[in-house]
Amino acid sequence: MKKRFLWPFLFAAGFLVRDGLFGPATAPAAPANAPAPPPSVNTNAPPPTATPPAAIPPGTIDPAVWGKAYPLYYQQWREVREAAQAGMSKYRGWDADDITPDTLSEYPYLALLLDGWGFETEHKEPRGHAYMALARVKLPLSRIADGGVCLTCKSPFAPRLEKEMGKDYYRDSYREVLAKIPQKDQDLGVACIDCHDPEDMSLAISRELTLGKALRAMGTDPAKLGREEMRSLVCAQCHATYDVQKNEQKETIGLYFPWQKGKFGKITIEDIIAQFRKDPTTAEWTQTVTGFRLPFIRHPQFELFSNDSIHWQAGAACSDCHMPLVKDDGAEIPDHRVTSPLKTDLHACGPCHDEDKGWLRQRVYDIQDRIASMEIRAGYGTATVAKLFESVHKAQKARKHIDRKLYDQAKEYYLDAFFRTMFIGTESSMGFHNPAEAARVLGDAIAFAGKAEGLLRQALAQAGVAMPAKINLDLAKYFEVGGTTRVPFQGGQEVKDPFGNQERF
Ligand code: HEC
Ligand code: HEC
Ligand code: HEC
Ligand code: HEC
Numbered sequence: 001m002k003k004r005f006l007w008p009f010l011f012a013a014g015f016l017v018r019d020g021l022f023g024p025a026t027a028p029a030a031p032a033n034a035p036a037p038p039p040s041v042n043t044n045a046p047p048p049t050a051t052p053p054a055a056i057p058p059g060t061i062d063p064a065v066w067g068k069a070y071p072l073y074y075q076q077w078r079e080v081r082e083a084a085q086a087g088m089s090k091y092r093g094w095d096a097d098d099i100t101p102d103t104l105s106e107y108p109y110l111a112l113l114l115d116g117w118g119f120e121t122e123h124k125e126p127r128g129h130a131y132m133a134l135a136r137v138k139l140p141l142s143r144i145a146d147g148g149v150c151l152t153c154k155s156p157f158a159p160r161l162e163k164e165m166g167k168d169y170y171r172d173s174y175r176e177v178l179a180k181i182p183q184k185d186q187d188l189g190v191a192c193i194d195c196h197d198p199e200d201m202s203l204a205i206s207r208e209l210t211l212g213k214a215l216r217a218m219g220t221d222p223a224k225l226g227r228e229e230m231r232s233l234v235c236a237q238c239h240a241t242y243d244v245q246k247n248e249q250k251e252t253i254g255l256y257f258p259w260q261k262g263k264f265g266k267i268t269i270e271d272i273i274a275q276f277r278k279d280p281t282t283a284e285w286t287q288t289v290t291g292f293r294l295p296f297i298r299h300p301q302f303e304l305f306s307n308d309s310i311h312w313q314a315g316a317a318c319s320d321c322h323m324p325l326v327k328d329d330g331a332e333i334p335d336h337r338v339t340s341p342l343k344t345d346l347h348a349c350g351p352c353h354d355e356d357k358g359w360l361r362q363r364v365y366d367i368q369d370r371i372a373s374m375e376i377r378a379g380y381g382t383a384t385v386a387k388l389f390e391s392v393h394k395a396q397k398a399r400k401h402i403d404r405k406l407y408d409q410a411k412e413y414y415l416d417a418f419f420r421t422m423f424i425g426t427e428s429s430m431g432f433h434n435p436a437e438a439a440r441v442l443g444d445a446i447a448f449a450g451k452a453e454g455l456l457r458q459a460l461a462q463a464g465v466a467m468p469a470k471i472n473l474d475l476a477k478y479f480e481v482g483g484t485t486r487v488p489f490q491g492g493q494e495v496k497d498p499f500g501n502q503e504r505f
Helices: 004-017 064-068 071-081 108-114 129-137 147-152 158-165 174-178 206-219 227-234 269-278 299-304 318-322 357-397 404-425 435-462
Strands: 241-248 252-255 325-328 333-334
Touching: 004 318, 071 333, 108 357, 108 404, 129 241, 147 158, 147 252, 158 325, 174 206, 174 357, 227 318, 269 325, 269 404, 299 318, 299 404, 357 404, 404 435
Parallel strands: none
Antiparallel strands: 241 252, 325 333
8 A cells, every 4th residue: 555545544543542542452562672663643744733824925035034924933943053962963963062073084985085076175064954055155166166056955046046047057157156146145044945835835846957857757746746755855855866967078067866767766876876877967076086087976865765764664754753743832843943863862753663762762873883884894995996996097007908898897896886885975864764775785885896896906916016905095195185274184083883893904
């Protein structure tokens, strides 16, 4: 049965349970180590005390205007600026201690793999919706070259500008596009209009050009999707991977989600890589160490979560866990202070799980520790291959003969490893959104990197180039970027393999 049809029943059953009709008879307290019960309450059911719709002029972007009709929601939305209590999340950064971890220091192999991308000067962990535009202002020149595309996920003005400017939205420089947004709104974070239709407050897709188009490319008509799907899709507008298209002159010509080979509810990393291989315009940057022009993978939360995860199958949506119902001023409304559920002490899990919070938190950490261990292995494995390519290219320059077949096969496997490592690495739940799939993808990344390493070592040996057993990654070098303000390596922030195996490689 489609979960769309299942929900009304679960929802009704939830009320009965809550009202005590079936109380203890059907819902005995589970022992601490029992599996979680199926969901019985729709956490984001229409709030019983929802404010009746009030008139908001069509196209209104300013959240303060929406706030006149919905003051509670507006107040919560503004509170996204406030940091959570420190120490509530093991892997995800910014909170009241006001340290925003530097991602390259956390995962030093990234300094090598991403050299050339433009994270050299700054690549910090996100600080939440209110800050997305502020974070952007400090971008290095290499990334500003992408024209207005960066704004697509980072400003509620983007859909309007795309429409008004057409191709110039991509072609003009970032500063020119930004200048078209009123000064006072240039720092505006995710706004009401990004997720809602002002006419009736229903959830709506504002990013037609990216998400709408991507859904149709997979044969899914967005107009036919119900409220349950929308509670994830409003997030998928920005929390999905996208590709900035470049022509041969390296000019930006467009932007799309590489989902063409996938299906709704099953977009795999294999589908995404197949699309990259088919469409050369997806190559958007040059990786310094290998010299390869590559596509990029960014924050694929929707793809990983919706690919048959337990929670997707259970009918949970992004907003269930990141915007749970909270009591505020006597009303019960979906929490508009969007953040990690660990930082709100797992309040979001309560409607479906009756285990205590400490137990649940430990389950999240158990998953994350295992995925972190694999991610670190995949990252260093991939970085080792990148360094071997550097040696291979040096040998070629010195006119040594490198076997073409070995080289081509190694390159294919290397890219397979690299994209998979980035897929889980930039997904940012550290595997929680879909633990089994995250482990599968990283397992393959490690295998592809191992294969590529073997092939390159064989090619180098045949060319008479001796390589040491342990390849020196020279990481210190990648933390020094001449003339820019790159954050130096912050040793204390490094995420170490929780199982201690990485040190043995
Ligand atoms: C218009 C684009 C956009 C939409 C729509 C959007 N997000 Fe985000 N979100 C972002 C950006 C950009 C960041 C990173 C902010 C930064 O760089 O500091 C972010 C960050 C986050 C974070 C991390 C912030 C923290 O404080 O922990 C979470 C969690 C999150 N989003 C969840 C969601 C959920 C759930 C939805 C849907 C209900 C959603 N987002 C909709 C753009 C968006
Ligand atoms: C990141 C996406 C996002 C943003 C931004 C956002 N909301 Fe929401 N909002 C949601 C979701 C998800 C729900 C729950 C809807 C559901 O369960 O059907 C919701 C529910 C609501 C509701 C209840 C609607 C109903 O039908 O009962 C109101 C009112 C509301 N939001 C107002 C606002 C206002 C005002 C702002 C801006 C200050 C805002 N929202 C910003 C995602 C968002
Ligand atoms: C079953 C609950 C659940 C669902 C459903 C869920 N998430 Fe998460 N999400 C989590 C947990 C737990 C984390 C890990 C948070 C941490 O480590 O602090 C997380 C992490 C994240 C982060 C990184 C948070 C940060 O602070 O940087 C983002 C962004 C995010 N989720 C977005 C989404 C989006 C988008 C969806 C839907 C496509 C979604 N989540 C669905 C529970 C959920
Ligand atoms: C909409 C209901 C719903 C919500 C909300 C929800 N869960 Fe679940 N969760 C489920 C269901 C259903 C299962 C599968 C239960 C089973 O195996 O009996 C599950 C399974 C799990 C598992 C086992 C996963 C595995 O791979 O074996 C963990 C861990 C978990 N949930 C943690 C959480 C956490 C943490 C939150 C809050 C951030 C949360 N859940 C929110 C319904 C939910």
